[in-house]
Each structure stands twice: as C-alpha cells, then as structure tokens.
Amino acid sequence: MIVFLHPRSIRRARNRRFPLSVLALAAVLEGREEYEIVDGNIDPDPAASLGRVMRERPARALCVSLMPGPQMVAAIGLSRWFRASYPHVPIIWGGYFPSLYPDTALNAPYVDVVVRGQGEDTFLELLASVGQASACGGFQPSALRHIPGISYRDQFGLHVHTRDRGIRSPGDFPWMPYHSLREPHKYLARTFLGNRTAVHQASYGCPFRCKFCGVTEVAGGRQKCEKPERTAAILTKLQHDFGIDAVQFYDNNFFLREDDSAELAERIGPLNLQWWCEGRIDILLRYSDRTLAALRRSGCKMIFLGAESGSDEILRAMDKQLTSSQTLDLARRIRQFGIIPEFSFVIGNPKDPDTDLRTNMQFIRKLKSANPDAEIIIQHYTPTPHPDGMYGDIDDKIAFPKTPDEWATPRWYNFTVREDPALPWLPRRTKRLIDAFETVMSCRWPTIQDSRLSRWARAMLKGLSWWRYAFNCYKWPRELHLAQMVLRPRDPRVESL
Ligand code: B12
Structure with missing residues (x-):
C-alpha cells in the first residue's frame, strides 16, 4: 500500500484541478499495488486523512508531490508530522521543488529520497527497493545507487545524486485513474x-x-x-x-x-x-x-x-x-x-x-x-x-x-x-514601478478569463485606469489598489484559469 500526498497548492477552492502529478504516478501503480490519494486541495484536514489511511491499511511509503510556494509550505508541515507519527515509513518527495533544489530537500530530516524530473519509471524502480529495505526499517543506499533520477543521503549522511533519467512520452504510460480520486467531479x-x-x-x-x-x-x-x-x-x-x-x-x-x-x-x-x-x-x-x-x-x-x-x-x-x-x-x-x-x-x-x-x-x-x-x-x-x-x-x-x-x-x-x-x-522604486504598471494594465484591460467579474465592475476598473494609461502615468495607483481590494478581479499571474 502506497499513499500519495498532494498538498494544497491553490488559494481559492474554485481553482481546483485534477492533481495530475499524483494521478500520473497512480496510473503506473494500477494493478500492481493498492494506493490512496490524499489531496489537500479538496481535503480540509489532510493530516487526519493520512492518519485514517495509516490506521486502516498502513502504507509502506509516503509519496509527496510539491512545487515551490504554498504547496511546499504545506508539504513541510505534513511531512514533519508524518515522520513524527510513523518514523519507520519512508518519505519520498517529487515534483518541481525537490527537482530544482534536491540538496535543500535532503537537508530536511523528514525527506528520505528525492525523485528528480519525470517520475513514473523512477518511482516504480524506487518502490521495488523500498520493498527490499522495509524489513530493515528504511532504504538501503546500496539498493538506490543504480536508480537514475534520484537523490538520497548515504550511510554517512552525504548527499548522493544519481545520473539524470531520460524522459519518455506521457503516451508511454497508462491513462490516469481519475476515478481513484474521492470526488472527481469537484475538479x-x-x-x-x-x-x-x-x-x-x-x-x-x-x-x-x-x-x-x-x-x-x-x-x-x-x-x-x-x-x-x-x-x-x-x-x-x-x-x-x-x-x-x-x-x-x-x-x-x-x-x-x-x-x-x-x-x-x-x-x-x-x-x-x-x-x-x-x-x-x-x-x-x-x-x-x-x-x-x-x-x-x-x-x-x-x-x-x-x-x-x-x-x-x-x-x-x-x-x-x-x-x-x-x-x-x-x-x-x-x-x-x-x-x-x-x-x-x-x-x-x-x-x-x-x-x-x-x-x-x-x-x-x-x-x-x-x-x-x-x-x-x-x-x-x-x-x-x-x-x-x-x-x-x-x-x-x-x-x-x-x-x-x-x-x-x-x-x-x-x-x-x-x-x-x-x-x-x-531597486525598490523600479520594483514599485513594475507593480504599478502591472496594476494599471490589468485594470485598463481586465482579463476575459475572469468570468465572475460583473460588467459594472469591469467598467469601473477601466474607467478608473484609462487616464493613467493614456497619459503614461503609472506611479502610486492607490485608487486602483482600493478598487482591486473591493472588486477582487482574477490575477492570471497566480491563479489557474
Ligand atoms: C498546474 C500548475 C500549477 C497549478 C497547480 C494546480 C494543482 N493541481 O495543484 C497552480 C495554478 C495552482 C500553480 C501555481 C504555481 N505554480 Co505552477 N505549474 C503548473 C503546471 C502548468 C503543470 C503541473 C502539472 O500538473 N503537470 C502535469 C504532471 C503530470 O507533471 P509534473 O507535475 O511535472 O509531475 C511529474 C514529475 O514532476 C514527477 N513528480 C511530481 N510529483 C511527484 C511526487 C513523487 C513522490 C514522485 C516520485 C514524482 C513526482 O512525476 C510526475 C509524472 O512524471 C507547471 C508547468 C508544467 N507544465 O509542468 C507549472 C509550474 C510547476 N509552476 C510553477 C510555479 C513557479 C508556480 C507558482 C509558484 C507561480 C506563482 N506565481 O505563484 C505557483 C505556486 C503554487 C504552489 N506552490 O502551490 C513553475 C515551477 C518551476 C519554478 N519556476 O519554480 C512551473 C514549472 C511553471 C514554469 N514554467 O515555471 N501551478
């Protein structure tokens, strides 16, 4: 039994999307081993769900997917809690954060192995070695050495990065098991x-x-x-x-x-x-x-x-x-x-x-x-x-x-x-001007991606900002910040569609 954790990555519930990273890994496990997905974008209390899973069918590894930002912050708290609660279960991190910063991830005592880059093949090879090692309560470095695309600590605590793994087409892997999500319609x-x-x-x-x-x-x-x-x-x-x-x-x-x-x-x-x-x-x-x-x-x-x-x-x-x-x-x-x-x-x-x-x-x-x-x-x-x-x-x-x-x-x-x-x-003033220019642009032309923004709210943002754009006057757009606080238009830089 394997448990996948997809920590919360979104700021608003309406931005929920299929957690493709863990679905891709679950796809290669189908028919080989049981698994459970805990998704913090849906689940209000992922720690409680992990606890329930471990009581019902103890997992032999916790696999966490994370990208930099809010998801990484959520992953830290949950991984630390999991390590304290189940000290003998290995914790594997994968996704953009540990792939970009493998040494940093390994400096955390609650991360045992990092999977870098595309995960499917590496994950299957790694699980085979967890199987062998679980009898002695953890990974055996000698079993990991030959798996491309991973990073781990050896018996002296030194970081080992195996060679990179080549990539394969997503078409080489099985279809994603969307129905294994608890509430697929919510995505x-x-x-x-x-x-x-x-x-x-x-x-x-x-x-x-x-x-x-x-x-x-x-x-x-x-x-x-x-x-x-x-x-x-x-x-x-x-x-x-x-x-x-x-x-x-x-x-x-x-x-x-x-x-x-x-x-x-x-x-x-x-x-x-x-x-x-x-x-x-x-x-x-x-x-x-x-x-x-x-x-x-x-x-x-x-x-x-x-x-x-x-x-x-x-x-x-x-x-x-x-x-x-x-x-x-x-x-x-x-x-x-x-x-x-x-x-x-x-x-x-x-x-x-x-x-x-x-x-x-x-x-x-x-x-x-x-x-x-x-x-x-x-x-x-x-x-x-x-x-x-x-x-x-x-x-x-x-x-x-x-x-x-x-x-x-x-x-x-x-x-x-x-x-x-x-x-x-x-310089701070340049940064402020970049932000101010962005604010004026996004108010002057509210994105069509924002289907919730009413017609009058759009008109108001445009009306308040047109003169700034017309006269190249971007500094200190306080009135626009206020309007954005009240009307809360979508920000495509940080939100999904
Ligand atoms: C979807 C997405 C989002 C969504 C997340 C929705 C969700 N479901 O959680 C939203 C819109 C919220 C988002 C936000 C952000 N994102 Co984003 N996002 C993506 C995007 C477009 C797709 C990721 C994806 O699902 N791919 C599909 C799956 C199948 O692929 P994958 O994630 O790479 O997973 C594979 C491997 O990484 C690995 N793997 C992944 N997890 C695990 C776990 C284990 C245990 C193992 C073994 C393997 C493994 O195996 C998987 C299968 O091969 C990528 C760009 C891209 N195309 O990759 C950017 C990307 C990941 N995001 C990025 C960034 C920067 C952000 C933000 C920080 C941007 C911001 N301004 O705030 C925020 C932070 C959000 C957060 N940390 O919580 C960057 C990360 C790199 C970087 N520059 O740091 C990317 C690469 C975009 C880019 N080109 O720069 N993002």
Missing part, C-alpha cells in the same frame, strides 16, 4: 472556457533552454509528446465520464509540431470543447493559415505565449530564440483567426532593470495597439536554477535557501510566489 471548474473545465498535459518538458525558466533544469531541454490520437481519446473519455466542455492544457509548449496540432484539431473538433494552452511565438508564426484556422475551429480560444521582452538584446541574453518583431507579427496575424494571445513578460534584467522596464513599457503599448485583444502578463524576473547559468549572470549574486524551512520564511515565500522577490539588483 471540473467553471472558467471563461466552460462550465466543466478539465486539465490535461499531452507532453513532458520543453526543448528550449530559456535561461529564466525552471523547466530546463528539470526536463534537461527535452520534450516528448503523446500522439494526438491518444490526447483526443482521453478527452473523449473525460467528456463521456464527467461531461467536460472545456480543457486547459498544461504543456509547456503545446504546439511543437504543426502536423500533430492539425491532426489534434481535427480529432477534437467533434467534442465541441473550448481550450487554452501555452505555445511559442516563433513556432506558431511558422504555422500555415489553414492550421491556425483549424485550431480556432476546434475550440482554441486563447494561447499563453512567452514574449518575455521587447528588447532583442535581452531576448538573446535569455537564450529565448525569439525577436520582438516576431511577437508583433504574431499579435497581428493571430487576430484574424479570433485566437486571443496572452503575452507574458519577464521584467527586471539584473544588469539594468530601469532601462529594461522602460523598454518593455513602450513595447507593451505597441503590442496593445497591434492587437487590442492581446492580454498582458507582467512578472518580475525571479531566478530559478539553470544548467547553463541563470539569465542576468547572477549565479554568484544570489544564494538560495539551504533548507525547506528557510524557503518557507516570508522572505523566500514572497520570492517564490513572485510577490516580492527582494532581489539585490532590483
């Missing part, structure tokens, strides 16, 4: 796309190596995709079982190959789904008009695209392999197909954050005039470990925390959720 959300929105990830990783992105470190600059036929079959089943009418694709780079995209559009057309996904500007620009029209017909409503910067010099420093004119070209071109582009920007180049901000403010204004429907997401540059060195040459200018507990302190928590990265190279 179908009302969004701007539909009343029953499901989530799916049809690929793993990304072949680009943008130097600000955590995916390169975790997936090693590779991407593997499932066949369109399988994606369509899974969505058909989700529609049959749960009546889904919309999908949010989690892929880092959904449109890798044009022929696959065109085939998928054709296959899912009859399901009448509305969908959202993430793509690359350069790749979409290469698509024919015919494919773009087919994507829209098949329900593609909005695409999240990393524009990142309006400066070509900065785009080169980021290793983005994109130019700012490509962003403008796509903004204009995609409009005629009725697909809304959601352009994301990473502002605050460590070498000259002020110039970076001003260049981007100008560029974003140009982009909005090229396509007024385009939505804009503004993020501060918040570094994450990168195999080629972090964007901005800041490897020696920032020291990440050495323990999960330190990551959970307000200083580092605010860093991970990008609220206040408190970076040595980002």
